[in-house]
Each structure stands twice: as structure tokens, then as C-alpha cells.
Amino acid sequence: xxxxxxxxxxxxxxxxxxxxxxxxxxxxxxxxxxxxxxxxxxxxxxxxxxxxxxxxxxxxxxxxxxxxxxxxxxxxxxxxxxxxxxxxxxxxxxxxxxxxxxxxxxxxxxxxxxxxxxxxxxxxxxxxxxxxxxxxxxxxxxxxxxxxxxxxxxxxxxxxxxxxxxxxxxxxxxxxxxxxxxxxxxxxxxxxxxxxxxxxxxxxxxxxxxxxxxxxxxxxxxxxxxxxxxxxxxxxxxxxxxxxxxxxxxxxxxxxxxxxxxxxxxxx
Numbered sequence: 001x002x003x004x005x006x007x008x009x010x011x012x013x014x015x016x017x018x019x020x021x022x023x024x025x026x027x028x029x030x031x032x033x034x035x036x037x038x039x040x041x042x043x044x045x046x047x048x049x050x051x052x053x054x055x056x057x058x059x060x061x062x063x064x065x066x067x068x069x070x071x072x073x074x075x076x077x078x079x080x081x082x083x084x085x086x087x088x089x090x091x092x093x094x095x096x097x098x099x100x101x102x103x104x105x106x107x108x109x110x111x112x113x114x115x116x117x118x119x120x121x122x123x124x125x126x127x128x129x130x131x132x133x134x135x136x137x138x139x140x141x142x143x144x145x146x147x148x149x150x151x152x153x154x155x156x157x158x159x160x161x162x163x164x165x166x167x168x169x170x171x172x173x174x175x176x177x178x179x180x181x182x183x184x185x186x187x188x189x190x191x192x193x194x195x196x197x198x199x200x201x202x203x204x205x206x207x208x209x210x211x212x213x214x215x216x217x218x219x220x221x222x223x224x225x226x227x228x229x230x231x232x233x234x235x236x237x238x239x240x241x242x243x244x245x246x247x248x249x250x251x252x253x254x255x256x257x258x259x260x261x262x263x264x265x266x267x268x
Contacts, residue, residue, distance in 0.1 A: 015042045020039065096168045145200065180210070182212070
């Protein structure tokens, strides 16, 4: 893997990056501590780490799905108090989880029902779901996301892995998030499906959505990220700009090499 030109493998659309939308300061919780970073409008921030880095734990805390003991989360200059995913969704955060089959989709339900699930309050009138509004929402996102299936009534489990992932992303886009957290967005997807998801991610960034992308695929992180955050054993080991983010550099901080280098530098 080391030394290959990522530009020949993935496409990165040039996007104008705006002001910070999300600011995370000294976030600490079970398994992680002192995590600080920001995400700007139109920016794709890659979050990389090896097994045990606790990247998903940070994502769950940001989405109100896990408790954090200390730190602050600020979205568009508004401090957030997140007690549940519902609080995060209301604030403008969305999380496409790592396991799409267990956590991202209800496989026995239709594409329509899956896409509309987080948006049901907005699709109801006096507490009663409006079927036409629900179907219209699903049809719109099926077209926008190029979800390949006979109709929005197709059962989700019958879709390919790539199309299932597009349904997961579609249901969160329907909530109009300001920040979209993607946890392993292309895991278990074939090469063609990965390319489609990558194009979709860069298109979302072009529409000023801030993206936090967690991935164990280093080439993926390097290819479409504007900045790379590297975690090691629950701590943020480095923040690397795109132009400085090489496989060797990222792996230096993802492993214990940076700790050994620091110890050596402090020896008398």
C-alpha cells in the first residue's frame, strides 16, 4: 500500500471551505480523553486510527448516543447539551453508523420507510403520518442518491451493499444536517459502490455540509479528506493538513512510533 498515488485511485472534488460549523473542545468520555477539533462548512475531515483508537466512541458521544464526562460541543456558536440522538438530530447533527445492517437500516422495511424514519415528526400532521409526504420524500432522495431499486417500496435487505449504504446516508440527509458523521462509509462495498459513495461525499461537501469521516481505509482517508485527525489509544495524536498527509506520516502517529520519538527527544 505504501507509496501508491492516491490521486489515481480516488476522485477529490475541489470545494470552497467555509467557516467552522462544529467545534469540539477537550471532549472526554469512556475510552477517550481531551479530544479537540473543528469541522468547517464544505470540509471533509478524516478521522483515522487503528484498532483500539476509540474513534467510534467519539462519534457516538458527538451524536448523543454515549455519555461524555467533560468537554464542550459547539455547533454554529451554540453550545450543545446532548442527552440523546434526538437532541443531536434537532441540533443539526447526523450519524451514519459503522454497521449499516444492524444499526443503520431496518432491513425488513421498505426503502421508503427507512428514508423517512428520522423525519417522521416533520412528515406528520396532528400526530398522523402523511403518506403522500413520506413517499414524496423517499422518491426525491432515491433519485438524488441514485439508489438502484425497482421502487421505494423495495425491501431494504434486497438491495446491494452500496445501495443500502446510500439509503442510510439518504435518511440522514433528509433531516438537513449541518454536520454529517460517516463511520466506515464504504466498508463491505464493492469498488464501484465505493466510488459512488465517494462522489456523494464530495458532493455533500460542495453543498456546504461539514463531513467527519471515520475510516480504517487509509487510502480512502488520504484521498478525499481535507484534513486528517489521527487517534491513538483514545487520544488525538495529530492533526495533519491534506498536503502533509502521507501514509508514512499518518501511520507514524497512529502507532506508538510518535510516543517513542517523543521519549527519545526528552532523554538527556
